[in-house]
Amino acid sequence: MKTLRLFDTLTRQAREVKPIDGSTLRFxxxxxTVYGPAHIGNFRTFVLQDVFRRMVELGGVATLHVRNITDVDDKTIRDSQAAGKSLLDFTQAWTERFHADCEKLDCFPPHVEPSAVAHIPQQIAMIERLIEAGNAYASDDGSVYFKISSFPEYGKLAHLETQDLDMGRTANSRSNTDEYEKDSVADFVLWKSRRPGDGENFWQSPWGEGRPGWHLECSAMIEEYLGTDxxxxxxxxxxxxxxxxxxxxxxxxACGGDFAAHWFHITHLxxxxGKMSKSLGNLYTLDDLADKGHGAMEVRYVLAGxxxxxxxxxxxxxxxxxxxxxxxxxxxxQALADAGAAPAPSFAELVESSAVYELGDLQPAWESLSDDLNTPEALGHVFTAIKGADAKSLDSEAATKWRCALHVILGTLGLTLPNPDTSADESEIPDEVKELAQQRWDAKQAKDWGAADRLRDELAALGWVVKDTKDGYSMERI
RNA sequence: GGCGAGGUGGCCAAGUGGUAAGGCAGAGCUUUGCAAAAGCUCCAUUCGCGGGUUCGAUUCCCGCCCUCGCCUCCA
Structure with a gap:
């Protein structure tokens, strides 16, 4: 097992990540929230979580990865109604889109992907326990709130003092106009009583019709799939x-236990x-970038950069x-392959092998990743190592080793390589272009440089560039 | 107002109390009929600004300027 040190938000220090049970890292x-397409800011978080998981698995520790789908909240209800769809149809469509985007980015799907709507009974049961224990109370309108004053450690993760929270309350006028009835403005809602705007989106509960508050779903689903610790x-x-x-x-x-042992938060993109916003028109989705000619792997490279x-x-x-x-x-x-390197192992094969112990010149890259997931430094080491290596001089055994090491690092970052041969396939080249290219080649063979250059200019005007090789030429779109 | 993060070459981005990784772009060379592509080489006396501590600071401390985040349902 290889160690990974990662900054922990709660203790504010880098701490070693290791499974409580000694075998499987459960996170x-x-x-x-599935009410529209995710943007690259969202994906920064998901991609880095994916890198984290890959790092753990390559380090020799199995993972149990749970990630929820928030499919009921103000926005999903509002936008499903605007779209004239049922909440279920609406959120399912956006969930599918999310999955498709994740796949393009080569993010591993989580082992368990629970949805809030599918866990209403668990959420209600948790609220009942909280009320019983004196940590929550129901208001007259059928909503239920968590009583912050009943939990002395509240604010510890965010390092907020109680007085700061009070200041936030008075500084924020929206809270004062809140339509629900709370004892203290700082208390948060566990169950929201049914409102006219909710339409058909409500469930029965001991407190009447309503729906769960946002925060609760994660707690309920964590208890279900990961337990109390x-x-x-x-x-x-x-x-x-x-x-x-x-x-x-x-x-x-509600559950006792310590909850999460480690907190891993990803900074905004x-x-x-500046910040992203719809009004500035810089909230890019993968599709937006694809329209501009950028593949998802390029996006992943930037996010991991x-x-x-x-x-x-x-x-x-x-x-x-x-x-x-x-x-x-x-x-x-490709140069390694030309030197006789065996095909690069898949990620699963790398996890099974001991490749991570034989990284050679790429050892520093692994060390960077092990030290608080320093992806940019790791990439720097990759290029430094590449520059220092002379692929042509390697025998096939050395080339295979090098290639394997390279793919350990690439596999951790989740980067798959493009085809280094950028020349166009026969089928994508228009006949007219093919014809001109052949004429140029003939002129070149006849050492008629003037005609050859003129034909090359014509091709350039059509958007194609000719690349001469030893015994022929290839075409590439400009 | 409170808490927190950041300001490093044209762009992106690491890093360290001991004199600035890496990528992209750019320049030169090799190659080429000339190109393109590729490979190689070069490219920050300097790390927002002003003080201080130190033999020495980009790195620590103080002040200032700017950007960003959170302060109740935004990844």
Whole structure:
């Protein structure tokens, strides 16, 4: 087993990640609210969680990865109604889209992906226990709230003091106009009584018709699939407060236990130096970027190209950079193959092998990843190693070893290489272009340089570039 | 107002109390009929600004400027 040190939000220090049960690393990630397509900011979180999981598995520890789907909340209800669809139809469609995007990014699907709607009874049962224990109370309108004053450790994760919370309350006028009836403005809702705007989206409960509050689903599903004590909990930084703080309060009061042993939060993505927003038009989805000619792997490279605890400035130009960088690695990989390297093992094969113990020149890259998941430093080491290696001079055994090591690092980052041969297939080349290219080749053979250059210019005007090789030529789209 | 993160070459981005990784772009060379592609080489006396501590600071401390996040349902 290899060690991985990771910064823990609660203790604010890097701590070794290791399974409580000694064999399987059990962790929970807050998943998407399925009311629209996820954007690259969301995917920064999911991609880094995926890198984390790959790191753990390659380090010799099995994982149990649980990630929820939030399919009932204000936004899903509101937008499903606007779309004229049932909540179920609406959220299922966006869940499918989310899965498709994750697949494009080569993110492993979680082992368990529970949905909030499918766990209403568990949530109600948890509320009942909280009321019994004196941690929650029902209001006259049939809503139920968690009583923050009943949990002294509230605020510990976010490092917020009670007085700060009080200030937040007075500074935020929205809270004062809250339509629900709470004892204290800081208390949060566990069960929301049915409202006219909810339509048919309500469930029966001991407190009347209504629906669960957002924070509760994670606590209920964690108890169901991971129990009262588990290894790690993760999400975007914005979830630290109040979402994860509330989860801790609910779960520890309802279940006992320590809840998550480690907290892994990913910092937000910036776009062009600022925050993303719909009004600025910089909330990119994978489809938006695909329309601009950028594949998901380029996106993944960019997202993995920054350290998860630092703000990462996304620009469209960085996708071009990523394409070039990936191609360069791909060419090196091809050079290894040309030197006689065996095909690179799959991720599963790497997990089964002891490849991680024989990394050679790429050992520093692994060390970087082991030290708080330093993905950018690891990539730096990859390029340094590539520069220092002369693939052509390696025998097939050495080339195979090198290639295997390279794919351990790439596999951890979840990067798959593009085809280094960028020339176009016969079938994509228009006949007219083929004809001109052949004429140029003939002119070249006849050493009629003037005609050859003129034909090359004509091809360029049509958007094609000719690349001469030793004994022929290939075509590439500009 | 409170808490927290960050400001490093044209762009992206690591890093360390001992004199700035890496990628992209750019330049040169090799190659080529000329190109393209590729490979190789070069490319920050300097790390937001001003002080301080130190033999020495980009790295520690203080102040200031700017950006970003959270302060009750946003990854």
């Amino acid at each position: 929970y990630c807050c998943g998407p 588990f290894d790690l909990h993760s999400g975007g930084v914005d979830l630290v407060f109040p979402h994860h703080e509330n989860e801790i309060a609910q779960s520890r009061c 910036l776009v062009d130096g 920054g350290h998860y605890r630092r703000p990462l400035n996304f620009t469209l130009g960085s996708l071009d950079d990523a394409r070039s960088a990936l191609l360069r690695i791909a060419r090196f990989d």
